Amino acid sequence: MSRKSDLEESWRRNAENWTRAVRDRLIPSRNAGTDAAIVEAIVRRKPARFLDMGCGEGWLCRAVAEKTGCAATGLDGTAALIEAARAADPNGSYRTLSYDDVIAGAPVPNAPFDVIAFNYALFEEDIVPLLRAAKHLLVDNGVIVIQTLHPDNDPGDGTDGWREEDFAAFENEAWAKMPWYFRTTESWETVISDTGLSFELVEFPRVGSAGDPLSLVLTLTANE
Amino acid sequence: MSRKSDLEESWRRNAENWTRAVRDRLIPSRNAGTDAAIVEAIVRRKPARFLDMGCGEGWLCRAVAEKTGCAATGLDGTAALIEAARAADPNGSYRTLSYDDVIAGAPVPNAPFDVIAFNYALFEEDIVPLLRAAKHLLVDNGVIVIQTLHPDNDPGDGTDGWREEDFAAFENEAWAKMPWYFRTTESWETVISDTGLSFELVEFPRVGSAGDPLSLVLTLTANE
DSSP: OOHHHHHHHHHHHHHHHHHHHHHTTHHIIIIIIIIIHHHHHHHHTOOOOOEEEEEEHHHHHHHHHHHOOOOOEEEEEOOOHHHHHHHHHTTSSSEEEHHHHHHHTTTTTTSSEEEHHHHHHHSSSHHHHHHHHHTTEOOOOOOOOEEEEOGGGGGOOSSSEEEOOOOOOSSSSOOOEEEEEOOOHHHHHHHHHTTTOOEEEOOOOBBBTTBBBBEEEEEEEEEO | HHHHHHHHHHHHHHHHHHHHHHHHHHHIIIIIIHHHHHHHHHHHHHOSSEETTTTSSSSHHHHHHHHHEEEEEESSSSSHHHHHHHHHTSSEEEEEHHHHHHHHHHHHTSSSEEEEEEESSSOOOOOOHHHHHHHTTTTEEEEEEEEEOOGOSSSSSSSSSSEOOOGGGSSSSSOOOOOEEEHHHHHHHHHHHHTTTTEEEEEBBBSTTSSOOEEEEEEEEOOO
C-alpha cells in the first residue's frame, strides 16, 4: 500500500480511539496550548463562515461556533469521524469529503469562507493542490490558518521526510500507525509560495511564556 | 575602508538629512505602515522600560513613551543623531554608544528592559554578538523586536550579501551611500538560532490588508 492509503486507513481504524482521545482530553500538547492557539487564531478574525478541513470528531467547529456564533462547516475523509461530529453537534454542518474530493472540485457546503483551518491536518507529502483548492474557497481577504508541528519537535533527522506516529503515549489501545510527512520551516515557505498564498503571521505557541515551542500557527492570505 | 566603517561614516554624513527625512515624514514605506507596525509590536507588550537600539533621531522612543508612559532609552553610535534626539525630547534618556561598545559590555542606562527594538537598525553582516549582548539586557520574559526588509523587496539577487542604499528617492540632497547586508528568511532563522533567542511571532505588515509586504517584524524571546 502507498503511504497515502496507509494514512487514510489509519484514520478509519483509529476513528473511535481518536474521538475518545480528543473528547477525554488525553493529548497533553492540546491541553498545554495548541487547542487554545488555533481557536484564538481563528476567533480573532471574527469569521461569519468557518471551514475546518480534516475536522475529525468536530471539536474545533464546536469551539469556534460557540465563541463567535458563526456558521461552522467541517469536512473529513473518514465517515466514522463525521458521524461522531454530527452526533455531538446536530446543528453543525459536517460532510464526509476526502481531500481528493475537494481538489477535484466537489461542492463544499456554505462556501466561500472567511477562515479555513487545517489543525494538524496536513500529513501528505504534496499539499500544494489541496491548499490551492482551499484558496478558491475563501472570500476576498479570507485567510487559511494552519497549525502544525514545530520543527524542534521533529522525531526524525530534521530534514523533509516521512515519519510514523504510533500513538504509544496512549498505551493499551489498538491504534494503527499513521504515516505523516515532516517538513522544515524552509519547506513550508516553499509550499506556501507555490500555492500563491502569502504569509500574514507566523506564531509559535509555547507552554506558558517561557516553555518549549509546541507548534507553528501560520495565517495565510490569498493576496499576491 | 571596510564596509563597517563605510556604514558608520554614512550615518555621520547623513545625520542631518536623515533627521529631516524622518521628521518631515519623507519615507513612503514608513507612512504606509512600517512605523505603525513596530510601534504596535512594542506597545502591546506594555513595557515599563524600553530600549531602542540604533534609535537615530529618537522618533520611536518618543512614540512608545507617549503611548505607554514607559521610560524610553535610546542608543545610537552617531553623536549628531543623539543630539537631535535630546533636543526633541529633553526628558528622554539618549546616549551615544556604538554597537561595539554594547558588545564590549559598556553600561546601558536603565537596563534591564522589557522590550528592546531594532527598527531597521541591523545592517552589518555579523549581528550575532550584538543580539547576544542585547539578550543580556532583557528582563525575564522580555523580548527583542526586530523590523527589517521583507525578502520580496531585496534589490539584489535574493541571496545573502551586501547591498548599497543611495537614498535616490530623496533627490537633490547630499546623501552618502550606505552599505547594508541583506539576509534571507532562512539566514535570519540561522542568526536567531545562533543567538539562543527563540521566535515568538513573525509578522508581515502590508499596505492595507491586500497590499504588498512592507517588512518583517520578528518578536524574539530569550527562552531556550
